[in-house]
Structures are given as C-alpha cells and as structure tokens.
Amino acid sequence: MESARSYDSEAVIVNIEAVSRSFKLPRAGEVRALDEVSATVRQGEVVVIIGASGSGKSTLLRTVNALETVDKGRITVDGIEVTSSQSNLNRLRANVGMVFQHFNLFAHKTALDNIVLPQMVVLKRSRDEAVSRAKELLSRVGIPEKADAPPGDLSGGQQQRVAIARALAMNPKVMLFDEATSALDPETVGGILALMRDLAEEGMTMMVVTHEMKFAEDVGSRIIFMDQGKIVEEGAPTTFFKTPNNERTKEFLNQIL
Numbered sequence: 252m253e254s255a256r257s258y259d260s261e262a263v264i265v266n267i268e269a270v271s272r273s274f275k276l277p278r279a280g281e282v283r284a285l286d287e288v289s290a291t292v293r294q295g296e297v298v299v300i301i302g303a304s305g306s307g308k309s310t311l312l313r314t315v316n317a318l319e320t321v322d323k324g325r326i327t328v329d330g331i332e333v334t335s336s337q338s339n340l341n342r343l344r345a346n347v348g349m350v351f352q353h354f355n356l357f358a359h360k361t362a363l364d365n366i367v368l369p370q371m372v373v374l375k376r377s378r379d380e381a382v383s384r385a386k387e388l389l390s391r392v393g394i395p396e397k398a399d400a401p402p403g404d405l406s407g408g409q410q411q412r413v414a415i416a417r418a419l420a421m422n423p424k425v426m427l428f429d430e431a432t433s434a435l436d437p438e439t440v441g442g443i444l445a446l447m448r449d450l451a452e453e454g455m456t457m458m459v460v461t462h463e464m465k466f467a468e469d470v471g472s473r474i475i476f477m478d479q480g481k482i483v484e485e486g487a488p489t490t491f492f493k494t495p496n497n498e499r500t501k502e503f504l505n506q507i508l
C-alpha cells in the first residue's frame with residue numbers, strides 16, 4: 252500500500268456542485284432530499300457525514316455512486332462526470348467503492364466469488380488474476396479462511412468484511428460507507444471500525460455516513476452536518492464537536508452525545 256504521505260493532498264477526488272434531488276411521496280408530498288448541496292473531497296480525506304434520520308445523508312452518497320440521479324447540479328469523481336451520461340458508468344463503478352448497511356452480497360456465490368466476479372465484469376480481469384487479488388484481499392480484511400463460504404454461513408461482521416474486500420478489489424479512488432456498522436452486533440462493530448480506520452491511515456479517500464461519533468472524531472478529516480437536505484455546518488472534528496456554530500448542529504449533538 253502507498254504510504255499516507257505519498258499522495259497529492261491537493262487533488263480533488265469528489266466534486267459535488269449545487270446538487271438537488273427531490274422525491275414525491277404519496278402522503279408527504281415532495282421531499283427535498285438534497286437541496287443545493289456542494290462539497291469537495293480531496294485525496295486522502297475522510298469526510299464523515301452526520302445528521303438526523305431523513306436529512307439526506309444516504310441520498311448524497313448514492314448520487315456520488317450514480318445509484319441515484321440528480322434533478323439539478325453536477326458531480327465529478329476523479330474528473331469524470333457522474334451526473335451526465337450512462338456511458339461512464341463502468342469507469343465510475345470501478346472508481347467508487349460502496350459499502351452498504353446490509354452488505355448486498357450474492358447469496359448463492361462464495362465469499363471469494365463475490366470478490367472475483369465484479370473484477371471480471373467491470374475491470375475485465377482474467378479469472379486467475381481476479382482470484383489472486385480476491386485472496387489477497389480476504390487476507391487483508393482478516394478472513395482468508397472464509398474463501399469458500401457462502402454469505403449465509405458468515406456472521407454479519409464477516410459478510411461486511413467480504414463487502415469491503417469486494418469494493419477494494421476495484422482499486423477505487425474513493426470508498427463510500429453508508430452506515431456500514433448499523434446492522435452489526437455490538438461486539439462486531441469495533442472490528443469493522445478498526446478496519447475502516449486502517450484504510451484511512453493507509454491514505455484511502457473516504458466518505459462515511461455513520462452514527463459512530465467516536466469514529467467521526469478520531470478518524471474524520473472533516474465533518475459535514477446535514478439538516479433537511481442541506482449542509483448546514485462543516486469543519487474539522489475538534490472544532491465541530493467542541494464549538495459547533497449552527498443551532499441545529501448544537502441540538503443534534505446535545506441529543507446524541
């Protein structure tokens with residue numbers, strides 16, 4: 252792995268420009284999940300996104316991976332526009348690794364094949380090459396002995412390790428974590444957070460939606476606080492947690508800390 256100091260700390264990896272996204276809900280009418288959101292993530296940064304339920308955190312991550320379209324605005328990842336055409340999708344999928352709350356593994360494939368197949372499909376790697384990388388990554392995430400196990404035979408924490416290995420196999424420019432530990436047993440959470448912390452220390456660029464405030468404070472380079480589809484406050488963890496400015500931020504932190 253590259254050392255944390257060898258990257259170009261100026262390079263913008265994710266650029267989000269004035270992005271809006273609304274949803275029409277049968278009963279609640281129109282919800283502005285994202286309202287003119289702008290943010291940049293530079294190489295090696297760990298940007299932690301926090302906010303109340305429904306504030307737009309997941310939608311923001313999903314637009315970066317083109318799992319969600321935008322109504323207005325523009326997003327680029329490593330200079331490639333995500334929000335325009337579908338033709339960039341394969342390159343985008345390789346550039347952006349996403350880890351979800353519910354793992355999203357293929358239930359009928361082994362752990363190894365869950366990591367092998369996307370490499371063959373998206374990166375056109377040969378099976379041998381993909382298998383060799385997958386084995387290396389299963390060791391990296393601490394479960395080399397689980398290569399032949401189907402997800403159903405793995406614990407939640409082990410499934411999440413496979414999901415992280417699958418995302419890393421693409422050599423992504425940025426990793427998105429959407430509440431990656433929220434569905435795990437309390438005793439498993441620490442192991443996954445430690446793995447995420449290791450990735451951050453190795454210089455991985457990350458956008459992390461989490462309720463784990465200690466992780467946010469210790470590992471985050473920057474905290475973004477969202478409220479009703481807007482970024483209302485953003486800052487370095489020490490300033491953000493000790494001296495928040497915005498009233499909504501203060502209220503939120505008072506409730507959870």
Ligand SMILES: Nc1ncnc2c1ncn2[C@@H]1O[C@H](COP(=O)(O)OP(=O)(O)OP(=O)(O)O)[C@@H](O)[C@H]1O
Nearest residue numbers: 274275282284302303304305306307308309310311
């Ligand atoms: N696919 C969708 N269809 C309809 N409404 C949606 C959809 N995705 C998000 N929304 C709405 O957009 C708003 C923002 O949702 P989002 O999931 O981004 O919030 P969040 O901050 O991630 O919440 P949580 O912490 O509960 O996961 C919510 O009001 C939600 O109901």
